[in-house]
Amino acid sequence: MARNFEKISPWRWRVDRSTDRAMTADAEIFASQEILQQAQDDASIEQVVNVACLPGLVGNSLAMPDIHYGYGFCIGGVAAFAADDGLVLPGGVGYDINCGVRLLASSIPAGEFAAVAESVGYAILQRIPTGLTPRSNYRLNKKEFLRILSGGAREIVNNFSGRAADLVFIESGGCLPFDTPGVISPKAYERGGPQVGSLGSGNHFIEVQAVEEIYDPQAALVYGLEKGNIAIMIHTGSRGFGHQVASDYIETFRKKNLGRLRLKDPQLVHAAIRSPEGRNYLQALNAASNFAWANRQLLQEDIVAILERIFSQGREKLGLELVYDQAHNIAKFEKHLVAGNMASLLVHRKGATRAFPPGHADVAEKYRQVGQPVLIPGSMGSRSYVLRGTARGAELTFASSAHGAGRRLSRHQAVKFSAQTDVRECLKKNGVLVFSHSEQGLREEIPEAYKNIDDVVAVTEASGISEKVARLRPLLVIKG
Amino acid sequence: MGNYEIFATTADMGIRFKGRDFRGLYENALAGLNLLLFGSRRRKIHGHESAYFSYCGDGPENVLVNFLAEILSLAYQKKKQVVALAFVHADGCRLEARLQLAPCPFEPKVDIKSATYHNLRVQEHNGMKSAAVVFDV
Helix, strand or coil, X not given: CCCCCEEEECCEEEECHHHCCCCCCCEEEECCHHHHHHHHHCCHHHHHHHHHCCCCEEEEEEEEEEEECCCCCCEEEEEEEECCCCEECHHHCCCCCCCEEEEEEEEEEHHHHHCCHHHHHHHHHHHCCCCCCCCCCCCCCHHHHHHHHHHHHHHHHHHCXXXXXXXXXXXXXXXXXXXXXXXXXXXXXXXXXXXXXCCCCCCCEEEEEEEEEECCHHHXXXXXXXXXXXXXXXXXXXXXXXXXXXXXXXXXXXXXXXHHCCCCCHHHCCEECCCHHHHHHHHHHHHHHHXXXXXXXXXXXXXXHHHHHHHCCCCCCXXXXXXXXXXCEEEEEEEEEECCEEEEEEEEEECCEECCCCCCCCCCHHHCCCCCEEEECXXXXXXXXXXXXXXXXXXXXXXXXXXXXXXXXXXXXHHHHCCCCCHHHHHXXXXXXXXXXXXXXXXXXXXXXXXXHHHHHHHHHHCCCEEEEXXXXXXXXXEC | CCCXXXXXXXXXXXXXXXXXXXXXXXXXXXXXXXXXXHCCCCCCCCCCEEEEEEEECCXXXXXXXXXXXXXXXXXXXXXXXXXXXXXXXXXXXXXXXXXXXXXXXXXXXXXXXXXXXXXXXXXXXXXXXXXXXXXEC
């Protein structure tokens, strides 16, 4: 369906609620003309409009500059509901609950790293389970697994490895409240238990990157990013556990609510936050979020141990410091200014990143002056970016930003496109070493399969929702 | 298409299938998913094990998603391929069948995490029922 867009700025477009009787709010898209056209072509605009038809939406249905087609709710979508009488949508979070990114800074010069890059790649691939249904290095009984689900990254720091000081650099301290094990299905326990501490497959990765460009020296200094040094980025989520939680609650919501909902897409099934099924989903969502934070914490510690061994130096000497860990598939209770009043909201971000501005009380004290780091990874072989939250973003997007590039080619097209290419060799020529157990997986994730991350970041900055701090160039990629 | 085929969306993959009745529809859904997971058309395999599947839902979409989720769970968690179905009962709201299982010939070719309801509608045209299920990959 062709929509009439009101151009608010070159980077901001609106479908007004008056143009469609079903809409209860406006749909607002942060995009360049080109990104907007792509979003119309792949029907993701309709998904933003569908969300704008839900009752009780606070503000507008929003889409970030990396908008692309998802299930029901577009990737890059943001929607907020009143915390007391609003809705919760599993489709507004996505299947991989708390899929997210963690970034570590270091004082290791990229040149020095190049000499050991291969050894580091082999060691990571050997140590960390990657790919399809890997078995964890951790044999956890149900009691231990439950402690991870309730403690998240804090449980790992307390009883496995890591530093308590890191927790303030994890969104929500790496732990959301969970104390009702009965809301998790036996299947979710079965799927999740053996996957703690694993990377997974698809677009999940571990990268060693070089800090290539600094745009905001003050913020980069505060974040500990120095040009020429390496940084380590981890992208993974809650593995099969989060997927099972999402599937289970989409079923539960269907059974309880579908009969009386008039939805354009059954993936937009929802429940009242205060309803028993809504409350149970939020508990299960927190458990899956904690799984993901624990997972990234374990992976970080595995990588730190490998670097310490290979460089024969401790983490302090290597300057290995957590910059930030953030979710990009989550729904959380937050306070935001709405029409001049502070309101408690449940903010859904699906393929979108929280980006709190300078001065926000929930930003770690060390970063409070410059704002929360916003991590936007590129595809395998392309640059990634660190940005920072802004006051403008807090005002326009419930403090949300983009989360990545988004696919351009299907997996099948990507495999076909790269059929005559030695992917590893091509990337090596561009200075990127790639390690993966799966040749097929590597071909599916070729850089050409993704949109240009530079375009997404340019719109993100031009629209004012986040500001660039640094650009990172991949040196070593470990793919699932 | 024949009775089943694979299709790709930008980010994910799915299967299209059809059947003269619900038995045919469920059988071809299984065949399509096996093609996606193991890359082969129907194989004549006689499984030595079996499992009982029973689901009562609110419509054929609901039954399909849960049936396919069970096949995925057997493939990834139990390393078993469902090679045949012996129906006890099959209609739009209920499926009961004995699933004949064989060890997975190899790791599934795709890491499918979930079967989704995305745009899923069982349609009927010229006496044929058809549907398309998108999987979260």
